[in-house]
Amino acid sequence: MSVLLLALAAAPACWGQEPAARDAAAPDAPAAGQRCCGFFERETLTGSWFGLGDSLSERGLTVSLGLTHLWQVNAHGGAATHRHAGRWSGSYDLEIEADLEQIAGLRGLSAYAHGEGSWSDGLDDSSIGSLFGVNGDAGGDRSIDLTELWFEQALLEGKVRVRFGKLDLTGGFECRGCPVTFDGNRFANDESMQFLNGALVNNPTIPFPDNGLGIVVHVEPVAWWYVSAGCADAQADARETGFNTAFDREDYFFSIFETGVVPHVPSARGPLVGAYRVGFWYDPQPKARLDGNGTERDDTGLYVSMDQGVWHESAEADGQGLGLFARLGWADNDLNPVKAFWSVGAQYQGLVPGRDDDVLAFGVAQGRLSRDGGGLTDSHETVYELYYNAMVAPWLSVSPGMQYVRNPGGAGTRDAFVAGVRLQVSF
Numbered sequence: 001m002s003v004l005l006l007a008l009a010a011a012p013a014c015w016g017q018e019p020a021a022r023d024a025a026a027p028d029a030p031a032a033g034q035r036c037c038g039f040f041e042r043e044t045l046t047g048s049w050f051g052l053g054d055s056l057s058e059r060g061l062t063v064s065l066g067l068t069h070l071w072q073v074n075a076h077g078g079a080a081t082h083r084h085a086g087r088w089s090g091s092y093d094l095e096i097e098a099d100l101e102q103i104a105g106l107r108g109l110s111a112y113a114h115g116e117g118s119w120s121d122g123l124d125d126s127s128i129g130s131l132f133g134v135n136g137d138a139g140g141d142r143s144i145d146l147t148e149l150w151f152e153q154a155l156l157e158g159k160v161r162v163r164f165g166k167l168d169l170t171g172g173f174e175c176r177g178c179p180v181t182f183d184g185n186r187f188a189n190d191e192s193m194q195f196l197n198g199a200l201v202n203n204p205t206i207p208f209p210d211n212g213l214g215i216v217v218h219v220e221p222v223a224w225w226y227v228s229a230g231c232a233d234a235q236a237d238a239r240e241t242g243f244n245t246a247f248d249r250e251d252y253f254f255s256i257f258e259t260g261v262v263p264h265v266p267s268a269r270g271p272l273v274g275a276y277r278v279g280f281w282y283d284p285q286p287k288a289r290l291d292g293n294g295t296e297r298d299d300t301g302l303y304v305s306m307d308q309g310v311w312h313e314s315a316e317a318d319g320q321g322l323g324l325f326a327r328l329g330w331a332d333n334d335l336n337p338v339k340a341f342w343s344v345g346a347q348y349q350g351l352v353p354g355r356d357d358d359v360l361a362f363g364v365a366q367g368r369l370s371r372d373g374g375g376l377t378d379s380h381e382t383v384y385e386l387y388y389n390a391m392v393a394p395w396l397s398v399s400p401g402m403q404y405v406r407n408p409g410g411a412g413t414r415d416a417f418v419a420g421v422r423l424q425v426s427f
Contacts, residue, residue, distance in 0.1 A: 040393040044426045060102030065427040067092045068137055068192045072420030074127040078405070079413055083127050089120035089138050091192075100151075108155060114148035114168075123418065129409040131337065131367065131381050133198035134418050136191035147211045147238045164215040166242050169230055169256060170202055173218045176262040178275040178307070181218055181228035182206075183258075186275060186307040187325040187347040188363060192424055195345075197383050197403055199365035203303050205329030205341045207283055209254045212236020213246040227259045234285050252285040265308075269315045274308035287335045290370055301331035313350060320350030325363075338367040357391040369410040378407035387422075395426040 044064075048054045053063060069090040074081050094115040100106040122138030124130050150165030161173070171189065173181040179189055188200045195201060202208065214232025221227070234252040235245040260277035280302055286295040307325040314320065326344045333339035345363030350356045366382040387401030399422040406415050 040396075043394045045395045046427050049427075060099035062095075062097040064095045065092065066095075066192070067423075067425045067427070069423040069425075070135065070137060070196075070420060072123050072135060072418055074123055074416055074418050076417040077414035078128040078408055078416030078418075080127045085126040086120055086123040086135075086138070089118070089122050089135060091116060091118035091137050091139055093192075094144070108153055108158075110152050110154075112148060112150055112152070113146065115144050116142070116147045117144040118142050128405065128416050128418065129411065129413050130383075130405050130416070131369075131409045132204055132365070132383060132405075134196065134383075134403055134405065134416075136196050136198045136201045137422075142239070145239045159220050161218045162215070163218070165213070166211060167214045167216065167230075167232055168211045169208055169214065169216070169232055169254075173216070173226075173228065175220060175226045175260070175275070176223060176264070176273070178262050178273060180226055180260055180262070180275060180277060181216065181258055182208075182230060182256050182279060183303060183305050183327075184275070184277065185305050185325055185327065186273075187323050187361065188307075188327070188343070188345060192422075193389060193397065193399075194347075194359075194361065195363055195385050195387065196401060196420075196422065197363075197365065197385050199341070199367065199383055200343060200345065200363045200385055203305065203327050203329040203341060204338050204367055205301055205331040205336065206256075206279075206281055206303055207254070207299070207301075207331075207336070209234045210236045211238040211242075213242040214253070224262050224264075225260075226262070229255075229257050231255045234283060250285070252283075254281070254283050256281040267312065269312040270317060272309040272312070275306065277305045279303050279305075289334050290337065291334070296335055299332055299335050301329065301336075303330070304328040318350075318356060320356055321348070323347045323349075327365075333370040337370055339370045340368040342366055355390070359389040360387075361389075362386045378410040378412065380407060381410050382406040397424045398422070399424070 071088055073087055096113045098111040100109040100111055118139030119141050120138060121140050122135035124133050128134055148166055148168055150163055150167055152161055152163045154161050169182055171179055171184055178186050183203050183206060188195050191201050209232055212233035216230035218228045231253050233242055233246040234254040235249055236242050258277055258279035260275060262275045264271035264273055283299040284297055286297050287299055288295050305327045309323045312321040324346050329341040331339055343365035347359055347361040349359050351360050352358055363385050366380050368380050384404045387399050389397055389399040391397050401420060403418040408416055
């Protein structure tokens, strides 16, 4: 990585400039139509693949590559403080989006492919023992897996969208610019840029299956209200195609339904955007009862997720200001180790003068544990997380952060204090 950075730093300051006549009175001025120059002003490290990315985008094909690198250490408590396993971890994401209407004239049809690779399982198994996980980005040692490959058909001028293929049910749709379907949240939903603890990424009472074959229908009857329904292979493995589990094994399909409103609350400095979501899920496959008395089918649960902007620094739509979020969840305590869940938190963008894109955020999450889980001595696991995401450049962010985990795993383990720093690069 350091060799690559040095090589790119020595490269020309601007790539992909559009040829145009320069002002004769100012021969050194940028040409008309020229994109932003400067190593730390580029949107991506490579300048949109040295200009090739822009050419592809104009033809309906978008390619992006991101790298997340993380160092964490358990400074106190947990299962162990001196083990080095899992301190270094990371992942990369290769994404390809295709506008098939522009490419092939197929009206309203688009496609998406997502390849993921990672290294290290993170700290939990070796040092923490957390039920939620202190590193939501950790994915084990994987070279690259095709974790998503789906098509989306837009109907009725985009009011209805149907997505089918190999899916990740935990996100992907937006309503009025806010992430919604399913269990979305504007301030706590992305382990590469926001909170790292798994309880502040998604609701742990929802037993989302691994990425697999499925279908989602998303409808927006009016601009501020949406309804979504999804169904996916409950036995899926993201490292496989999904056909062997979806069609060769039992017909178990996880279903989830969500509806919500996305209001824009008027204020003196522009509208304050919020999103309020409520959902229901159903998992038909047999699950072992936590008390050891056989198995049971037809697991169900409810969840709520909300976020709301509460204050803008100015009337400019630059995102600066304060936002709040919360989640709730309930599940059957006979089948699920976390029977109830809540989380709350706040995010402030642009708190430090001159650092308009930086984000400071704090969150608290608690899972109420089912006593029949076996070996549990505590009634809950609670996590507190604080991070500061510094945007060094549009393509580079550095996020120091810390977590305090009370009752890791509910098994009598000492409270853990975890500190770390995350690096995120967009190529």
